[in-house]
Amino acid sequence: MVSREILVVVEHRAGKLLPVSLELAAFGRQLAQIAGGSVMGVVLASPARSVAEEFAQSSGLPVLALENENFSAYNAEAYLRALARLVSERQPAFILIAHTAAGWDFAPRLAVAVSGSCSTGVAGFEAGVPIRFHRAICGGKISTEVAPILDTVAVVTMMPGAVKPTEPEAAGAVEVKSVEAGAGGTRALGLKQAPPRSLDLSRAEVIVAAGRGMGGPEHLGLIRELASLFDRGAVGASRPVVDAGWLPLEHQVGMTGQTVAPKLYLACGISGAIQHTMGMSRADLIVAVNTDPAAAIFSAAHLGIVQDLRRFLPVLIAKLRDKKEKKL
Amino acid sequence: MKILVCVKSVPDRQSSFRVNAAGTGYEESGLKFGVNEYDLFAMEEAVRIKERFREVEITAVTVGPPRAEAALRKAMSLGAADGVLIDDSNGRATSALAVASLIAAWSRDKKFDLVLCGVLSEDLQRGQTGPMLAQLLGLPCATTVAAEKISEDRKSITCERELEGGMRERVLLPLPALLTVQSGINTPRYASLTNVLRVKQLTIPSIPTASLGEIPNSETTLRACLPERSAICEFLEGDLDRIAEQLLEKVRARVPVW
Numbered sequence A: 001m002v003s004r005e006i007l008v009v010v011e012h013r014a015g016k017l018l019p020v021s022l023e024l025a026a027f028g029r030q031l032a033q034i035a036g037g038s039v040m041g042v043v044l045a046s047p048a049r050s051v052a053e054e055f056a057q058s059s060g061l062p063v064l065a066l067e068n069e070n071f072s073a074y075n076a077e078a079y080l081r082a083l084a085r086l087v088s089e090r091q092p093a094f095i096l097i098a099h100t101a102a103g104w105d106f107a108p109r110l111a112v113a114v115s116g117s118c119s120t121g122v123a124g125f126e127a128g129v130p131i132r133f134h135r136a137i138c139g140g141k142i143s144t145e146v147a148p149i150l151d152t153v154a155v156v157t158m159m160p161g162a163v164k165p166t167e168p169e170a171a172g173a174v175e176v177k178s179v180e181a182g183a184g185g186t187r188a189l190g191l192k193q194a195p196p197r198s199l200d201l202s203r204a205e206v207i208v209a210a211g212r213g214m215g216g217p218e219h220l221g222l223i224r225e226l227a228s229l230f231d232r233g234a235v236g237a238s239r240p241v242v243d244a245g246w247l248p249l250e251h252q253v254g255m256t257g258q259t260v261a262p263k264l265y266l267a268c269g270i271s272g273a274i275q276h277t278m279g280m281s282r283a284d285l286i287v288a289v290n291t292d293p294a295a296a297i298f299s300a301a302h303l304g305i306v307q308d309l310r311r312f313l314p315v316l317i318a319k320l321r322d323k324k325e326k327k328l
Numbered sequence B: 001m002k003i004l005v006c007v008k009s010v011p012d013r014q015s016s017f018r019v020n021a022a023g024t025g026y027e028e029s030g031l032k033f034g035v036n037e038y039d040l041f042a043m044e045e046a047v048r049i050k051e052r053f054r055e056v057e058i059t060a061v062t063v064g065p066p067r068a069e070a071a072l073r074k075a076m077s078l079g080a081a082d083g084v085l086i087d088d089s090n091g092r093a094t095s096a097l098a099v100a101s102l103i104a105a106w107s108r109d110k111k112f113d114l115v116l117c118g119v120l121s122e123d124l125q126r127g128q129t130g131p132m133l134a135q136l137l138g139l140p141c142a143t144t145v146a147a148e149k150i151s152e153d154r155k156s157i158t159c160e161r162e163l164e165g166g167m168r169e170r171v172l173l174p175l176p177a178l179l180t181v182q183s184g185i186n187t188p189r190y191a192s193l194t195n196v197l198r199v200k201q202l203t204i205p206s207i208p209t210a211s212l213g214e215i216p217n218s219e220t221t222l223r224a225c226l227p228e229r230s231a232i233c234e235f236l237e238g239d240l241d242r243i244a245e246q247l248l249e250k251v252r253a254r255v256p257v258w
């Protein structure tokens, strides 16, 4: 029996390949070693050739580039039409998509459109029959293994950062094809850049980040004070802290905030949701303070402190201040 | 205008989770349940639309066991006129496709102009139910919506979708449509005590899943377990003073930042 193909949907924005696409390519290759079948990149763009060539070169995978004017910006309806047709023509075993704002928008709909299985936000897989995908639930407090249930295509979205890109041997071949892809009444109206920020967290050497566990804006003084004790210290925040208006957006770290890599990241009252940790996991040293010993943040941290922040931070601040005064 | 808000009853985030006897999910007994936070943002957005346009009727629906009724009462205390429980007492709706199919079967002939869901559920975090429901109902859809505006003629809706890094993407959808609502789109209000007491009295209609046709599934969970404790994390112990001392020593040794 010939193994069926694995398709990888390439993600790009404003004519540029996004790095997650190369992680997807590596994920596709790993999956092919277990499940068999060849891996092919699919680009939906207008124009498509330059993105397709860039991907073929940096991933080493062959690419089928589909062109339609509705692909000049991400358009869910147009994507769905084109991909559903492609799936019915090629009958792939897997269609791999990045778990990003674009990916999670069309992947579940595509699964319904092609009567496929659907697993989202997967972080890896377990070889075997059936293949099991790893995904975290309950804020990372439980790990699960899920499997496709239908023998049609399995639509899978992969968490960015789950797999390391590999070096290609040689560029893959590129085929560009123009296709039909109506968008119904859905219209892309363009991108809106993030508001300019006066705080560039990427320049900070130390980030003291506040989570919902701080309990309220009235306790953020502790975070500010601690951050101010470092020469290049800054205040970071998890999303709920920003959503609730305790701190402005420019402090937010994570998927929809800034990605940072300071020397020291001190996570205070942050549970460790993947959307947060993907923005700070590259810090040299991660310290987490949390009352819940089962919090997922302790899987990302190097040093863990199971304590109430409001009792611990004042002690830490006093001690650090003392050391600095005595030049210890 | 008719708005449907889909809500889910989920365990408190702070719970200590255990694996269930079947080894395929978390054990529900002993947990405290509330409304999925993202759904509260969706509910608030529905109420704001109702304040802007007159003659808006909001219905809340949930798929779950009878305890999920509490989520409907919460939505009703916040402004939904009706709540409907699709009673899945026997727990057959295990995948997002199953939940979406049940809601689709129940809502298909009800002509909602707008369907709002949360971006994802706090417990399973699949983010599939909303977009799958849109597809099953043949509705255009936008996920992770951080701002929306319905046109004066009520024929279309302009949404801002949140992208990575704080960027946004604007998209126009014809109505009827389905949106999944992101946290931070608004500040959800608290229900008034009068409303909380009023909805306590109401009977909530419950619809057995058996009356809604076949329940297809799109995924199966084969195993659930507690994650392995990270080998890299060293826990500092002792009294507060001792912990602070150790922490500063260790930080200083690894990254000299002061």
Ligand SMILES: Cc1cc2nc3c(=O)[nH]c(=O)nc-3n(C[C@H](O)[C@H](O)[C@H](O)COP(=O)(O)OP(=O)(O)OC[C@H]3O[C@@H](n4cnc5c(N)ncnc54)[C@H](O)[C@@H]3O)c2cc1C
Residues within 6 Å of the ligand: A139, A210, A211, A212, A213, A214, A215, A237, A238, A239, A240, A241, A252, A253, A254, A255, A256, A257, A258, A268, A269, A270, A271, A272, A273, A274, A275, A276, A279, A289, A290, A291, A292, A295, A307, A308, A309, A310, B013, B014, B119, B120, B144
């Ligand atoms: C599409 C999408 C994008 C997202 N983007 C981001 C993003 O960019 N950044 C981000 O942060 N999140 C993001 N999120 C949200 C993310 O999923 C989590 O909900 C969020 O990170 C949780 O924030 P938190 O840890 O502060 O709050 P919680 O999860 O509520 O955790 C609070 C923690 O504080 C602890 N705590 C409570 N009291 C105390 C105390 N007194 N002392 C010590 N500890 C205490 C608790 O044990 C708990 O672990 C996104 C979600 C989605 C769906």
